[in-house]
Amino acid sequence: MKKLKVGVIGVGHLGKLHSKMFQSIENCELIGIYDSNNETAKSVAQEFQTAVFNNLDDLLKSTEAVSIAATTSAHFQLALKAFEFNNHVFIEKPITATIEEAEELVRISNERKLNLQVGHIERFNPGLLALEHYITNPMFIQSDRLAQFNPRGTDVAVVLDLMIHDIDIILSFIKSPVKSIEANGVEVVSDHIDIANARIQFENGAVANVTASRISQKKMRKMRIFQKDTYLSLDFVTGVSEVYRLLPIDSPVTNGSISFGEIGIGQKKKRLLYEQPETKEINALQYELQLFVNSVLNKTKPVVSGEDGLRALKVADAIIGKINESKMVMQ
Incomplete structure (x- = not known):
């Protein structure tokens, strides 16, 4: 070999x-x-x-x-x-x-x-891998990545330290150019941005709301993805994924799925199914x-190619730029 x-x-x-x-x-x-x-x-x-x-x-x-x-x-x-x-x-x-x-x-x-x-590395989180075949056309993504303070990583803004994980994942899901970015952030315990929030809008209408902090009391790394007839939830810490889907009323309830009954009126009625996709033990x-x-x-x-890394860096850099612009206005 x-x-x-x-x-x-x-x-x-x-x-x-x-x-x-x-x-x-x-x-x-x-x-x-x-x-x-x-x-x-x-x-x-x-x-x-x-x-x-x-x-x-x-x-x-x-x-x-x-x-x-x-x-x-x-x-x-x-x-x-x-x-x-x-x-x-x-x-x-x-x-x-x-x-x-x-x-x-x-x-x-x-x-x-x-x-x-x-x-x-979060591209290879077992919980995210378990959701791959469910993700088709996200229209709204909410991500929250909060960590307790650790001096390691404070040589750069939290956008480059933590948020860039979620930026990369979001860009891998939404196959559309970024249209606009709004962002705010502050320095609290370091010389760089420690808390940041960004709203990224894409040309296809999709929106991502991304928050990152490295001075939180508890660790939280979650992402919620909304697309037509589907809601996906992922906890990066536990690796647990959850899927809620609206399917035709006559769709069978397969093994591992739970039916929450019917939603809607008349011909628009659909069946709400819940499941936790199986995750593999992966380092x-x-x-x-x-x-x-x-x-x-x-x-x-x-x-995850160099082009992917460059694309994520460009969005992260734009977010930091918007935060710095908002600081100048406040001053």
Whole structure:
């Protein structure tokens, strides 16, 4: 079996998890790790019994692909270096700190035919995967992503730290250009936006109302999706999905479904059915890294491509811009 030679760049909290996951994936081989903090690198390398590289070039000479789990500000230069050595790249979200950097990485990856996958891990949440075949044409989406304060991630606005997960998911559902954005937000405990709300309107009439906070008392990560005759609810923390559907009155009540009776009058009567789709036991990080390895070995496009990461970054950047505009008006 062909095994992809993989390295990990940046072995803080996320990079350490990447190292662990790569060792559990059969069709790849963890060649080694690199971190600007040599002591951290040595500790992680010892834990996972892999090589530590003191020089990034030496790692890139030995690998075919790398995952970049360093700070966002370092993403661009590290990915550029990886591309120089013809390495495929998995890069944690957000793809880069600026739109210009992201556009350059997408351009180079396409020119060199190198895979670029962005780590929008919530795409692989078991609850979301269970809803895939129910989602057809969302017209309204409400998402709330609230977290307790953690200093990690406060080097960027909450829009780039947390909200971008939901932005990416929403853009993957609604196949229409963004028409307009309204947004508000405030800094509370850091130098960047800690709470934000955005209303995104699409050209096809769909609307998404997105809220993110990193100073909440309790963790909450929920999304509600409304489309014709269907209401979908997803809890990203528990992985539980719920589906309410209006179906023709003579529709059978299948195993696993609960009928709440009839709704409507005369010919418009429909049957309301409720169900909880079955979710599979999936480690989201392991699954997305496995798909990255598979895409490189099979020479296929990544599930969450560089273009996807760029599109989410553009919307996030526009939201931050609108928040900054509203602050100037208030002043």
